Amino acid sequence: MHALSSTYARIRELKCEWVPVSDMSDAIRKRSGRADVIDGEAVAEQVRAEVADAVEQLEAAGVTPGLATVLMSDDPASETYVRMKQRDCAEVGIESRHVEIDTDAPQAELFDRIDELNAEDAIDGILIQRPLTESVDEPAALRRVDPEKDVDGFHPENVGRLVTGDPRFVPCTPLGIQRLLLEADVEIPGSDVVIVGRSELVGKPLANLLLLRGKGGDATVTVCHSKTDDLASHIGRADVVVVAAGVPELVTDEMLTPGTVVIDVGINAVGEGDDRELIGDVAYEAAAETVDAITPVPGGVGPMTRAMLLRNTVVSAARKADIELDFD
DSSP states (O other), rough: OOOSSSSOOOTTTTTOOOOSSSHHHHHOOEEEEOOOEOOOOHHHHHHHHHHHHHHHHHTTTOOOOOOEEEOOOOOHHHHHHHHHHHHHHHHOOOOOEEOOTTTTOHHHEEEEHHHHHHOOOOOOEEEEOSSTTTSSOOOHHHHSSSSSGGOOOOHHHHHHHTTTTTOOOOHHHHHHHHHHHTTTOOOOOTTTEEEOOOOTTTHHHHHHEEEEEEEEOOOOOEEEEEEEEEEEHHHHHEEEEEEEEEEEEEGGGGOOOOOOOEEEOOOESSOOHHHHHHHHBHHHHHHTSSSSOOOSSSSSHHHHHHHHHHHHHHHHHHHHTTOOOOOO
């Protein structure tokens, strides 16, 4: 597997370092004759511990980080995600506030509540849980969030800052993927990284993140999508393959080569009743016979997305209070 010093890239604005898990076996489950498993649950647990320590530092200075979630949807999955995020906040000591708006309410009511949260000093981060109800202009709602509280990293100002190499907030899933690669001892600088999927949530921000200068970047990045010719040829030459296409088992073992590290972002429910299961965008069992390391589904990228939301919230609180955090 590719080698890299296990010190995480320096976070420029806070002048702090993320330190990977102390025992590599916590992050990587070694398997003889098969791909090592990159354990997102283990790494997310370490991130939460780091965040909890940072919260203690902030509280010692009289600052309690606050995260607000905004839900305007009847989607059961969204309701579940919000509850999980509230539990995550409680675990690390972040104050959580939940705002739920009736799906029949006018868009103006949503915007008014966002404005109130923007103005509230106790709120350091605002998460608009998507999807919103169909009557709402979702991009306009995201733009309504104060970019200095946009801990999801999707406000156009924060997108632009990432693209130009001066990130304020990096979207949580790409940030979690970067952390997983570093924990897996992947040498990102100079690596040929192929990202399958060009979404605003994962593919595009991840490409820009891995292009940044530093130990967590300086990669050679190719973004593939539904119009890409000969997807297999791109995947076959990659050192790292990140698949975020939303297509069950799109990437098969025949496309992959030995020595590759695979990050599977997809989570797809297939089958019905007792046969219902969650699978990724990679044919996991077959791929694990070929590649060096792979994330499982579930238990890979998903836990990291939630953990990095906590991290971004604490970073926001520290920045606003002009406090330098010591993440260790």
